Amino acid sequence: MTPRSFLLTPQLAEYVRASSEPYDEVVLDLMTETAELAARGEASPTFQIAPEQGSFMQLLAGALGVRQAIEIGTFTGYSALCVARALPDGGRLVCLDRNGEWTAIARRYWERAGVGDRVELLLGDAHETLRGLPADPTFDLAFVDADKTGYADYVEQLYPRMAANGVVLLDNTLRNGEVLDPRDDDARSVAELNRALAADPRWETVLLPLADGLTVLRKR
Numbered sequence: 001m002t003p004r005s006f007l008l009t010p011q012l013a014e015y016v017r018a019s020s021e022p023y024d025e026v027v028l029d030l031m032t033e034t035a036e037l038a039a040r041g042e043a044s045p046t047f048q049i050a051p052e053q054g055s056f057m058q059l060l061a062g063a064l065g066v067r068q069a070i071e072i073g074t075f076t077g078y079s080a081l082c083v084a085r086a087l088p089d090g091g092r093l094v095c096l097d098r099n100g101e102w103t104a105i106a107r108r109y110w111e112r113a114g115v116g117d118r119v120e121l122l123l124g125d126a127h128e129t130l131r132g133l134p135a136d137p138t139f140d141l142a143f144v145d146a147d148k149t150g151y152a153d154y155v156e157q158l159y160p161r162m163a164a165n166g167v168v169l170l171d172n173t174l175r176n177g178e179v180l181d182p183r184d185d186d187a188r189s190v191a192e193l194n195r196a197l198a199a200d201p202r203w204e205t206v207l208l209p210l211a212d213g214l215t216v217l218r219k220r
């Protein structure tokens with residue numbers, strides 16, 4: 001069982017995956033262990049990003065030549081693994097999360113993939129952790145996948161910390177389609193932020209219908 005976009009039938013999701021580079025054993029084992037966690041009711045089955053999104057993020061980070069990256073919302077480490085694998089020697093990924101048990105699983109898989117030394121995990125409330133980070137070095141890539149009502153604060157805090165042309169990725173910006181008719185605080189916050197970002201001259205903005213919606217922001 002892997003997370004699937006609400007935009008795809010199960011058959012199309014399979015086709016999308018079969019038409020992209022195959023996942024290695026580390027990724028497959030991480031997906032299995034995370035699915036088992038969800039099956040035991042110890043985590044949401046929708047937390048982990050979809051595999052095609054992970055592959056896309058890895059390709060993007062590599063193509064952009066990202067050296068300094070930050071992730072907000074790490075869970076068991078799949079999205080971080082994808083970005084870390086794209087970093088060159090000396091590259092760094094800072095991961096923010098508040099859950100020590102889930103990120104201990106992440107740490108195991110990063111070590112197994114040989115990228116553990118590139119990842120710095122900072123545990124605690126991500127809003128506070130981010131506030132405490134120095135302005136330098138700036139980040140080339142940021143991925144936000146934590147509390148949805150907090151996205152606007154993360155985007156504001158990230159702006160001065162991003163390099164010129166730096167890219168911020170925001171996950172779940174379609175909220176399973178609920179942005180059209182928001183019924184809870186998460187969907188309302190995301191819909192409001194989507195509206196604000198489309199009109200914000202500081203960012204070039206594209207909302208991609210990938211997985212559950214992935215917004216790409218480029219700092220102008």
Ligand SMILES: C[S@@+](CC[C@H](N)C(=O)[O-])C[C@H]1O[C@@H](n2cnc3c(N)ncnc32)[C@H](O)[C@@H]1O
Nearest residue numbers: 047048049073074075079097098125126146147
């Ligand atoms: C959707 S999961 C992240 C999934 C991950 N990107 C992946 O690919 O597996 C959200 C994560 O955000 C973390 N989180 C939520 N709110 C947070 C906060 N205010 N501070 C720190 N971490 C938070 C949760 O502990 C959880 O691990």
